[in-house]
Amino acid sequence: EPExxxxxxxxxxxxxxxxxxxxxxxxxxxxxxxxxxxxGQKVExxxxxxxxxxxxxxxxxxxxxxxxxxxxxNFTLKIRSTKLEDSAMYFCASSEYxxxxxxxxxxxxxxxxxx
Amino acid sequence: TQxxxxxxQFLSIQEGENLTVYCNSSSVFSSLQWYRQEPGxxxxxxxxxxxxxxxxxLKRLTFQFGxxxxxxxxxxxxxxxxxxxxxxCAGPEYGNKLVFGAGTILRVKS
Numbered sequence: 001e002p003e004x005x006x007x008x009x010x011x012x013x014x015x016x017x018x019x020x021x022x023x024x025x026x027x028x029x030x031x032x033x034x035x036x037x038x039x040g041q042k043v044e045x046x047x048x049x050x051x052x053x054x055x056x057x058x059x060x061x062x063x064x065x066x067x068x069x070x071x072x073x074n075f076t077l078k079i080r081s082t083k084l085e086d087s088a089m090y091f092c093a094s095s096e097y098x099x100x101x102x103x104x105x106x107x108x109x110x111x112x113x114x115x
Numbered sequence: 116t117q118x119x120x121x122x123x124q125f126l127s128i129q130e131g132e133n134l135t136v137y138c139n140s141s142s143v144f145s146s147l148q149w150y151r152q153e154p155g156x157x158x159x160x161x162x163x164x165x166x167x168x169x170x171x172x173l174k175r176l177t178f179q180f181g182x183x184x185x186x187x188x189x190x191x192x193x194x195x196x197x198x199x200x201x202x203x204c205a206g207p208e209y210g211n212k213l214v215f216g217a218g219t220i221l222r223v224k225s
């Protein structure tokens with residue numbers, strides 16, 4: 001069964017360092033997303049990406065964050081200068097279609113720990 | 116911001132019991148999705164409900180979307196320890212953005 005895969009599963013970084021989280025969405029999907037979940041809190045939307053550009057982003061997704069689809073299979077989230085409060089599980093998701101009824105399939109997540 | 120409230124927050128039951136968890140909003144959603152999440156893992160999509168009043172069954176799980184499309188419920192019949200997990204509802208706020216509820220933690224004891 002096709003699935004979204006994320007690497008690494010766990011990343012520890014020092015405050016102020018740049019991190020890149022990687023995702024391989026499901027191959028025939030066209031819409032890609034990043035969500036995060038701070039320990040004990042709700043899953044929060046960060047950004048959606050379609051046709052090689054950001055289609056929506058939340059208030060969380062400030063200038064420290066960027067996304068890229070560097071080739072035909074990978075989708076990355078970069079945090080330029082990490083802060084302690086960036087520590088969270090980061091989930092990549094993809095969907096075949098967009099819009100209200102789109103079914104998003106999530107990866108297993110990357111646990112980012114900023115020390 | 117559209118909010119999804121889930122109840123109860125935590126449910127601990129014995130194997131074989133039935134249970135219902137709820138997802139409510141004051142806003143109308145075009146669809147709602149239910150996910151199950153295990154510790155340290157990503158949410159796994161269980162079902163999407165789209166039509167008001169819709170009922171969908173997935174083995175022992177029954178999902179219902181309210182007539183007004185503001186609420187949904189998940190009923191599990193004869194719960195098993197393998198049903199243990201965090202059950203999340205989510206709906207599209209605008210465009211492709213999903214807003215999630217806080218979830219119901221279900222523990223099924225054998």
